[in-house]
Amino acid sequence: MQSFFHNYKPSNIVALILLGGTGLYDSAGAATPQTNIVHSNANSNGVPSNLTGLKTVDTGQGWYACAETVQSCNLWNAVKVVNIDPYQNIKFDMGKFSVKFPKGRPTLSFDNDKVVLSVGGMFQYDVGGFVGTNARDRGPSMSGVRNHLRRGRFIVSAKYKDFVVTVTPDLGTSGVQNDSLFEASLRYQGFHHTSLDIGLLQPRVTMEDAEGSNLFEFVERPMVVDLVRNIAAANARLSLGGTHWEKRYIVAAYVTGPRYGSYKNFQDNQVGGVFRLAGRPVIAKDIDLHVGVSGSFAFHGENRKYSMNTGQEAQIWLTRPFLKTRTINGVDSIWSVGPQVSLRYKRLLFTSEYYSIHMQRAAVNGENAPNLNFPGWYVSANYTLFGQPRIYEAQRGVFITPIGPTFNPAAGYWGALEWSARWSVMDLNSHKNRYNSDNKLIGVNGGKQTVWSTGFNWYPSSQVKVMLDYNHIQASSSLRNDYNPRGRNSNLIISRLQYNF
Numbered sequence: 001m002q003s004f005f006h007n008y009k010p011s012n013i014v015a016l017i018l019l020g021g022t023g024l025y026d027s028a029g030a031a032t033p034q035t036n037i038v039h040s041n042a043n044s045n046g047v048p049s050n051l052t053g054l055k056t057v058d059t060g061q062g063w064y065a066c067a068e069t070v071q072s073c074n075l076w077n078a079v080k081v082v083n084i085d086p087y088q089n090i091k092f093d094m095g096k097f098s099v100k101f102p103k104g105r106p107t108l109s110f111d112n113d114k115v116v117l118s119v120g121g122m123f124q125y126d127v128g129g130f131v132g133t134n135a136r137d138r139g140p141s142m143s144g145v146r147n148h149l150r151r152g153r154f155i156v157s158a159k160y161k162d163f164v165v166t167v168t169p170d171l172g173t174s175g176v177q178n179d180s181l182f183e184a185s186l187r188y189q190g191f192h193h194t195s196l197d198i199g200l201l202q203p204r205v206t207m208e209d210a211e212g213s214n215l216f217e218f219v220e221r222p223m224v225v226d227l228v229r230n231i232a233a234a235n236a237r238l239s240l241g242g243t244h245w246e247k248r249y250i251v252a253a254y255v256t257g258p259r260y261g262s263y264k265n266f267q268d269n270q271v272g273g274v275f276r277l278a279g280r281p282v283i284a285k286d287i288d289l290h291v292g293v294s295g296s297f298a299f300h301g302e303n304r305k306y307s308m309n310t311g312q313e314a315q316i317w318l319t320r321p322f323l324k325t326r327t328i329n330g331v332d333s334i335w336s337v338g339p340q341v342s343l344r345y346k347r348l349l350f351t352s353e354y355y356s357i358h359m360q361r362a363a364v365n366g367e368n369a370p371n372l373n374f375p376g377w378y379v380s381a382n383y384t385l386f387g388q389p390r391i392y393e394a395q396r397g398v399f400i401t402p403i404g405p406t407f408n409p410a411a412g413y414w415g416a417l418e419w420s421a422r423w424s425v426m427d428l429n430s431h432k433n434r435y436n437s438d439n440k441l442i443g444v445n446g447g448k449q450t451v452w453s454t455g456f457n458w459y460p461s462s463q464v465k466v467m468l469d470y471n472h473i474q475a476s477s478s479l480r481n482d483y484n485p486r487g488r489n490s491n492l493i494i495s496r497l498q499y500n501f
Contacts, residue, residue, distance in 0.1 A: 048082050059405045059413055061086075064388070075386035075414065081403040083462065104463060104501040120155040120501055122214055124172070128316045128494030140483060146316045148173045150496070151213060153182055162190030170235070173318060181236045181260050193395075196242040203239045203254035204396075205229055205274040206294045206353055207340040208378075211398045217382050217418075218453055218469050219496050223310040223323075223426035224376025228336050228355045230308075232272030232296040236260035241273075249279040250292075250397035265305035266331055272298030278340065278397045288344040288392050290399075294353075295337035304362065306331045308374070310426055312473050313451045314494040320483040322475040322490075323428045325446035328372070330364040342399060347389040349382040349399055369442045370434055376426040387416025387459065407460035415460040422453045428478070447478035447487075465498040 047056060047063060054065035055073045062083035066073035087101040100107045107118040127147040152171035157164055168183040185199030197203075204210040208225045220226075233256065241254030253275040258267060278292025309324035311317070338355035354377040361369045384390060387404030404416030428446025436442050455469035471492040478484045 051080060051082065054080065059408075060411065061406050061408070061413075064405055075404060075416075078386070078388055081388040081405060081416070083403070083406060114161060116157075116159040118155075118157050118159075120157075122151060122153045122155070122498070122500040124150040124152075124213070124219075124496055124498045126150045126219060126314075126316065126494060126496050128314060128492060131491040131493055140320070142317050142320060142483075148316075148318075150174075150219075150315060163188055174235075174315075179235060179261070183236060184260075185239075191244075193246060194242060194244045197254070198240045199238075200236040200260050201239050202235050203233045203237060203241060203256060203274050204243075204252060205233045205276055205296050206338075206355070207278070207290070207292065207342060207351065207398060208353065209233065210276070210396050211400075212396075214465075214498065214500055215398065215401050217380060217420040217457065218313065218422060218455060219467055219494055220311075220313045220315055222353070222376075222378035222380075222422065222424040223313060223449065223451070224355050224378065224424070225353065227308055227310060227357060227374075227376065227426070228294075228296055228338075231334050231336060231357070232256045232270075232298045233274050234259060245394050245397065247280070247394055248283070250276070250394065251278075252276045256298075265303045265307075265327070266298075266300050266334075268302045270298050270300060272296065272334075276397070280392065280394075283392075286346050288399075290340070290342040290392065290397065292340045292397070293337065294340060294355075295335070297333065297335035299333050300331060304331050305329055306334065306359065308357075308428060308446065310428070310449070312449075312471060312490065312492055313424060313453060314469060314471050314492050316492070316494060317483075321481075322473065322478065322484045322488055323426060323447045323449050324478050324481040324483070325428055325444050326480050328359065328361075328444060330361040330369050332360045332362050334359050344390065344392070344399060347384045349390050350380070351382070351399075352379040353377065364436075364442060367436050367442070370431045372430040372444055374426075374428055374430055374444075374446075376424075378422055378424040380420060380422040382418055382420045385417045385419060386414065387418075390418070401457075401465075402459060403462060404459055406462075415458060417459070418457050420453075420455055420457065422451075424451045424453070425449070429476075432479075441479075445479035447476045447481070447484060449473065449475040463500055465496075467494075467496040467498070469494050469496075 051065045055068050056063045056065040057073050064078040064081040066077050070077055085103055087104055090101050092099040098109050105118050105120045109116045129145040130142050149172045153168050155168050157166045164187045166183055166185055170182040183201045185197055185201040188196045206225050208221050209229050237259050238257035239254045243252040255273045258269055274296040276294045280290055282289035306328050307325050309321035311321045336355045336357045340353045342351040356375040359372040361371055384402045387402045390399040393400045402416035402418050405413040407415045427448040431443025432445035434443035452472040458466045473490045475488045477487045
């Protein structure tokens with residue numbers, strides 16, 4: 001404990017705490033990095049063995065490494081970054097109890113780690129607003145700058161041998177009723193590369209959903225992903241199932257019920273499920289290919305009424321969606337299946353998913369109603385400007401966020417920076433000109449929306465993330481939607497500050 005603080009100035013310790021970094025500041029602060037080639041005796045020199053054969057730079061808080069063939073190793077061509085956890089040597093022993101802080105998370109262990117209790121958190125604060133006016137808009141004004149705590153989660157977990165209980169309340173603002181609980185679940189992880197789960201949790205469906213909100217390229221998921229996950233997944237969903245993964249594949253399946261809280265219509269006592277199957281047919285130094293398929297389905301509960309709405313992929317106006325269906329009657333079941341693909345080439349990553357939401361319907365007012373189909377998709381590109389680029393994590397089946405040396409401008413370390421762009425489309429029209437014999441609409445005219453997005457994500461440390469996004473939104477009119485009666489062409493800017501431990 002004393003050795004941890006011995007070589008650190010008070011100003012450096014304060015900066016480290018504010019950043020919540022996973023790297024160490026050296027006492028010199030502005031020391032010039034030294035480049036060297038890692039040899040087979042790397043471990044004896046203190047360099048991680050997984051950097052063997054690479055040209056490395058010792059940052060004083062870890063290392064970043066480049067291909068041995070490059071002339072100069074720097075953050076712009078780094079292929080790996082390894083940071084030292086500044087909390088790794090902080091430990092208090094009290095008899096059979098010990099207190100540690102891995103990556104800043106307070107952790108109490110007992111009986112040689114047989115019993116472990118920990119408290120973590122993830123907080124996202126958003127600020128943004130629409131830019132310019134919309135000549136076609138006749139709905140309520142959405143002007144001005146708005147801000148809110150989008151997600152504010154405290155993660156409390158208790159582990160006994162291979163069993164883990166997790167309870168995660170959420171203090172954030174989601175715009176969804178009764179969304180104050182993210183998770184309350186029990187997991188068994190005693191089998192090889194397998195987790196079995198039961199409780200109120202978020203069963204992962206689609207590739208973008210499997211990332212989790214802390215790994216997003218943009219502040220929110222694509223429209224179609226949100227609508228698909230709401231069928232039988234989303235937060236605090238009563239679920240039973242599991243996930244198994246290996247280096248080249250992942251398979252997951254869950255049986256699900258209603259969500260936590262009081263929900264009406266179709267979601268009241270509904271029964272459904274989700275599945276995801278994906279593989280990695282190509283794994284190479286510069287290329288990594290992921291392909292898969294995801295699906296979800298649900299059967300009605302106490303009432304066969306369902307409705308859908310989606311925002312602008314930046315939840316500033318949470319209760320004013322541009323696309324919104326009226327209440328859809330006679331819905332017997334809902335299902336959606338679609339492909340997913342993600343390709344990394346060096347520092348560039350492409351991702352795309354397509355889903356079509358299908359609704360099987362019964363007779364409405366004694367007259368046959370058409371089955372409905374709502375397609376949506378997105379295509380995204382991501383490029384890591386400096387730092388370790390996104391790499392594949394087999395346990396989730398996704399590409400996780402870049403890593404850079406902890407922010408220390410005096411020494412020339414700037415963390416990691418990535419640029420992203422996305423084209424996203426959702427169509428909530430289906431048989432929109434279909435009327436019954438009484439001239440009542442029995443199709444759905446919810447509107448169609450396209451969102452073009454671009455933005456930057458900066459990671460001054462592995463626990464801090466700063467996001468800046470621009471969205472251009474084109475939405476057709478949405479019938480009986482007070483917020484979009486004539487269609488909208490809008491521009492939106494949003495920023496997010498994220499901290500997790």
